Structures are given as structure tokens and as C-alpha cells.
Amino acid sequence: LEPVLPPRDRLQLTLQRQASYFFFPFLATGALVWLKGVWRLSLRDPSGVRSRFARMVDGDRPPLLVCSNHLTLVDSMILAWALSPLRGYLLRFSSLPWNVPEKANFSGTLFWNVTAFLGKCVYVTRGGPREEVRHTLLKLAHLLQAGELVSIFPEGGRSRTGRVDTENFGYGVGQLLQAVPGAEVLCVYLRGKQQGGYSDYPERGDEYEVRLERFRPRTEQGGLRGARDLATQVIDKLADMERQYFADRQ
Amino acid sequence: MDRKETFDKVVEIIRPFVKNQEALAEANEKTRILDDLQVNSARLVDIVLDFEDRFGIEIDDESADRVQTIGDAVAVVQEKLTSG
Numbered sequence: 001l002e003p004v005l006p007p008r009d010r011l012q013l014t015l016q017r018q019a020s021y022f023f024f025p026f027l028a029t030g031a032l033v034w035l036k037g038v039w040r041l042s043l044r045d046p047s048g049v050r051s052r053f054a055r056m057v058d059g060d061r062p063p064l065l066v067c068s069n070h071l072t073l074v075d076s077m078i079l080a081w082a083l084s085p086l087r088g089y090l091l092r093f094s095s096l097p098w099n100v101p102e103k104a105n106f107s108g109t110l111f112w113n114v115t116a117f118l119g120k121c122v123y124v125t126r127g128g129p130r131e132e133v134r135h136t137l138l139k140l141a142h143l144l145q146a147g148e149l150v151s152i153f154p155e156g157g158r159s160r161t162g163r164v165d166t167e168n169f170g171y172g173v174g175q176l177l178q179a180v181p182g183a184e185v186l187c188v189y190l191r192g193k194q195q196g197g198y199s200d201y202p203e204r205g206d207e208y209e210v211r212l213e214r215f216r217p218r219t220e221q222g223g224l225r226g227a228r229d230l231a232t233q234v235i236d237k238l239a240d241m242e243r244q245y246f247a248d249r250q
Numbered sequence: 251m252d253r254k255e256t257f258d259k260v261v262e263i264i265r266p267f268v269k270n271q272e273a274l275a276e277a278n279e280k281t282r283i284l285d286d287l288q289v290n291s292a293r294l295v296d297i298v299l300d301f302e303d304r305f306g307i308e309i310d311d312e313s314a315d316r317v318q319t320i321g322d323a324v325a326v327v328q329e330k331l332t333s334g
Contacts, residue, residue, distance in 0.1 A: 127284075127291035130315050156292060170292035224295050224314070 005142040013139065016117055017148075021093050023118045028086050031077050040205045041192070043082050049210045053083045056186060056214055057095045063144035063183040064214075066097050067173060067234050068190055069164050069242065070153035071198045076101075078202070079151060079190060082210045097151035098143055100124050100136070126156060126170065137172075141179040149186075152176070154234050162197030164239040173234050174227030177217060184216045185234055189241035211241050251331060253324060260323045263300045267293045279321030301327055 192206035
């Protein structure tokens with residue numbers, strides 16, 4: 001996979017980024033009202049998490065792919081809220097991660113299409129036609145090479161067990177890492193105290209803990225074996241973080 | 251290796267990934283791996299890699315994309331065995 005995106009797509013992503021930046025204060029305010037006001041969610045040690053995140057994305061750095069566990073439909077919103085205050089994103093908009101939602105879940109209505117466009121989203125069709133998936137990978141690789149953060153859920157969906165699913169994950173994250181040599185991964189373990197298994201929404205009033213670990217997956221293998229190897233390393237890292245999380249809670 | 255032998259071996263390789271074991275018991279070459287056998291699409295990669303290991307062949311991406319049914323898998327494996 002050569003990370004070279006046609007000029008038309010590059011222009012489209014640039015325009016999307018500009019539009020997203022312009023509307024970001026409105027979208028972010030709406031999201032904060034929903035998360036904090038309506039759902040009454042809170043974060044554990046937000047300043048500590050945000051200062052660690054800022055250090056990780058400041059200055060010269062390799063392409064950075066954000067990989068998180070996935071338990072609710074609004075994890076992307078919680079993740080963005082947890083990693084930086086609004087002014088941090090306005091000063092360094094590349095640190096607001098692009099998201100990669102499943103097309104079938106979000107492209108049904110004009111509202112969601114506009115929201116996804118302004119919310120730095122690139123649709124993916126999991127298990128879709130090869131050319132379509134490859135096109136999405138090219139877009140994401142281009143964004144990473146351009147210094148943008150891209151956030152994906154390497155499990156491919158919400159874990160049905162409520163724990164990081166080390167059995168049923170896809171290898172898309174591995175293919176993306178292969179397309180961007182030298183890329184590092186920022187693993188984010190995100191969980192509400194009251195979260196049991198997976199759910200559509202968090203428990204009202206829940207307090208979220210966010211843990212960050214940055215590493216560079218490596219493999220000697222190419223092709224599908226290499227993609228599998230890289231994806232496995234990312235999932236194993238998230239599973240380790242989860243084990244630590246529960247060990248610390250006891 | 252004749253087609254029947256290849257078919258049996260392909261079915262054995264697919265078996266651990268199959269959610270619908272009843273459909274596998276009645277499988278034929280037209281059986282669709284994802285839809286009929288309810289194999290997770292992400293596991294299709296593992297199946298292709300297992301074909302490579304167990305048959306001692308290499309399957310390129312184009313050929314891997316052709317694998318929709320058990321018959322497709324048998325055809326790809328036989329093609330690679332013959333060309334190798």
C-alpha cells in the first residue's frame with residue numbers, strides 16, 4: 001500500500017479540516033453540554049491526563065495512531081473530551097483525532113453526515129469491497145503522514161464481553177501501520193467506574209479513568225502476517241493496560 | 251492431491267472458525283464461508299494464512315479476495331499447488 005492519495009481526496013480532507021475547525025467550538029460545546037450536563041460524566045485526574053497527552057503530541061513526533069478500547073457508542077466523544085481542553089484543540093487542531101466510524105451506522109441521515117463531516121470523520125465499510133477499504137486506508141495514512149492524529153478502535157467494534165477482545169479483532173490497524181512506516185501507537189484505555197459490559201451509553205454520573213501508553217509496534221513480517229502481528233501487539237497492549245486497571249482497582 | 255482431498259482439508263482448516271457447525275456438516279463447494287458458515291470476516295485472513303501453512307503455498311492478495319465459497323478456496327489452493 002503506497003500512502004499516496006489522489007489530489008482530489010487530499011483537497012477534500014483539507015476542506016473538511018477547515019470546516020471542522022470553524023465549527024469545532026459549536027460542536028464541542030454541544031458535546032460538553034451533553035457529556036457533563038445531561039449525562040453528568042466526570043473524569044478522574046483530567047489535568048494529569050491532558051498534560052501527558054500534550055507532551056505526547058507536542059513538537060516533532062512520528063505519525064501517531066490513537067488506539068482505544070471500545071465499550072459505548074460515545075467513546076470517541078469521551079476520548080476527545082478527556083485528552084485535551086477545548087482551547088488545546090483550537091491551538092493545535094491536529095491533536096483532535098480523526099475518527100473512523102462504520103459507514104452503515106452513521107451515513108443514513110443528513111444530520112449524521114454533516115456531524116461526521118464536521119467531526120473529522122472518515123467513513124469505513126468493515127469487510128467491504130477491497131478497493132473501498134484500500135481507499136479509506138490511503139486517506140488515513142495520508143492524514144497520519146500529515147501530522148494529524150487518527151483514532152481507531154482496533155477491536156473493530158464494541159467488545160461484547162466488556163473486556164478487550166483478544167480473539168475477534170480485525171487486522172485493519174496492522175495494515176494502517178504498515179502503510180505508515182515509523183508510526184507509533186498511543187494506546188488509550190478508557191473506562192467508567194460503573195461500566196460493566198458493553199452498552200450504548202455510559203452510566204449516568206459515571207467517572208471515567210483514562211490511561212495512556214505510547215509505543216512502536218514492530219514486525220519482521222510483511223503482508224497479511226505482518227498486519228496480523230502488528231494488530232496483535234496493539235490489542236495485547238490494550239489488554240495489558242486493562243489488566244493493570246483492574247489490578248489497581250482491587 | 252485431488253479435489254476431494256483438498257476439499258476435506260479446507261473444511262478442516264475452516265472448522266475452528268465456523269459458528270454454524272450444522273451448516274458445515276452439510277457443506278459443499280457452493281457453501282459461502284461468511285454468510286452460510288457465519289465465519290467472522292476478520293478471521294478470513296487467518297483462514298488464508300492457515301491455507302498457506304498447511305498446504306505449503308503462498309496466496310497473494312488478489313487470490314485471497316476471490317475466496318468467498320469453499321469451492322473458491324479449493325480452486326485457489328489447487329491452483330497454487332499446481333503452479334508451485
